Amino acid sequence: MSFTDTAIIGAGPYGLSLSAHLSAAGVVHQILGQPMRAWINFMPPGMLLRSEAFASNLHAPLSGFTLEDYYRQKGMRYQPMGMELPLETFVDYARWFQSNLVEDIQAVDVVNLRRVDGHFQLALSDGRSLLARKVVIALGLKGFAQTPVALRGLPERYASHSALYGDLAWAQGKDVVIVGGGQSALGLAALLHEQGSRVHVLMREAGVIWHPRPQASRGILSRLARPDAGLGRGWRSLFLSEYPGLFHMLDQGRRKQIMERSYGASGAWWLRDRVVGKVKISFRTEVRSAAIDNDQVILRGISEDKESAVAADHVIAATGFKTDMRQHAFLSKEIVDAISVNSGLPELTSNFETKVRGLYVIGPASAHSFGPVMRFVYGARHAAPSVARHIAHSLKADARDGVWSSAEGHVLERTGE
Ligand SMILES: Cc1cc2nc3c(=O)[nH]c(=O)nc-3n(C[C@H](O)[C@H](O)[C@H](O)COP(=O)(O)OP(=O)(O)OC[C@H]3O[C@@H](n4cnc5c(N)ncnc54)[C@H](O)[C@@H]3O)c2cc1C
Structure with missing residues (x-):
């Protein structure tokens, strides 16, 4: 030993x-x-x-x-x-x-x-x-890795989590549904689309929050109003990026609240042109159940307040x-x-x-x-x-x-x- x-x-x-x-x-x-x-x-x-x-x-x-x-x-x-x-x-x-x-x-x-x-x-x-x-x-x-209940239990061939990729060659020419509205979902959507997969993103949000491309140089007033920090711009970001010791001193309830409200689903500036107008996205959509039928995965749920069903060769849970x-x-x-x-x-x-x-x-x-x-x-x-x-x-x-x-x-x- x-x-x-x-x-x-x-x-x-x-x-x-x-x-x-x-x-x-x-x-x-x-x-x-x-x-x-x-x-x-x-x-x-x-x-x-x-x-x-x-x-x-x-x-x-x-x-x-x-x-x-x-x-x-x-x-x-x-x-x-x-x-x-x-x-x-x-x-x-x-x-x-x-x-x-x-x-x-x-x-x-x-x-x-x-x-x-x-x-x-x-x-x-x-x-x-x-x-x-x-x-x-x-x-x-x-x-x-966190997978929605509706997708748990599906055979690996039909469903996976974004945490597993890796090489995407297996999905060339296939219909792939991605569940999620954040960076992982949008990043995978762009890469899959560019390699010849047919991609459909289902997200709960009403739209994508895109980060703006950071300006190379800014004036002093702009920097004072919204200082640069590791996690993004602004004083809140500065606190969370640079003072984790102070965050630790907050009570559990406050910490939990900040964790839940910070840095939700969003997409990086360099993804926008690769996704918008190129990848199909359904907003305000929640998958409630999934089943395999005729070698496809069928996802049922609510989209824009109406019942909906989507079929694909594979579903990826990009759900964090x-x-x-x-x-x-x-x-x-x-x-x-x-x-x-x-x-x-x-x-x-x-x-x-x-x-x-x-x-x-x-x-x-x-x-x-x-x-x-x-x-x-x-x-x-x-x-x-x-x-x-x-x-x-x-x-x-x-x-x-x-x-x-x-x-x-x-x-x-x-x-x-
Ligand atoms: C798709 C994706 C994109 C991301 N992009 C960014 C980004 O742009 N910028 C950013 O800051 N963060 C990003 N993140 C978050 C980032 O992955 C984590 O912040 C970072 O990897 C954490 O580093 P780590 O050293 O804790 O763990 P990891 O980088 O995950 O490393 C874990 C290590 O543990 C080892 N290991 C695993 N199991 C065992 C075991 N049983 N015994 C011994 N060793 C083991 C592995 O071999 C590995 O070396 C991204 C995450 C994902 C999923």
């Missing part, structure tokens, strides 16, 4: 940023998971990032590793706002960040996590196991995500019970620590404690330094108090070798 001071589960933007910060703080750690898997395997090739370039940095403890630095190094033209940022470029940037700042990723999954004698024991998908004093869960949106730690099958029941309150939402301290001492949650699963910024890469700038500082401090305090000494090594070895 191998040993480390801190295990990071997940190697997306949050895990990679945290690893860089832990290294800088001198904390012996092991990062686990296939780097950027969600971005490489579960987002469609050709997708453009919704976040502006300046808000799409992984966070490093030293200067020289922003997206702008990467563009400069590659000799590419960079613009902080209003620039189209392809998925493939972002993934390559993350690889570059990783190769410079992150040591020894083990591209394996954690299949079991439990407490043993005050430590955490992690069983890995390749048969090895690891003991850690601290564990940080950085699993992004994994397992949190809901945090529920109970969906992480690798967590022992003891841990899930201890950290989950409010139907699977983890309650976190101001340092992202759960009710289980030494166990942290960062990224989208921490959004109910720190606000919507944690659903985006931008939140890593807050989470990574804060958690690294707390872990470094806490390990030092424990070593000083004689609870334990620092880990001597963390190289993973095969069980039984």
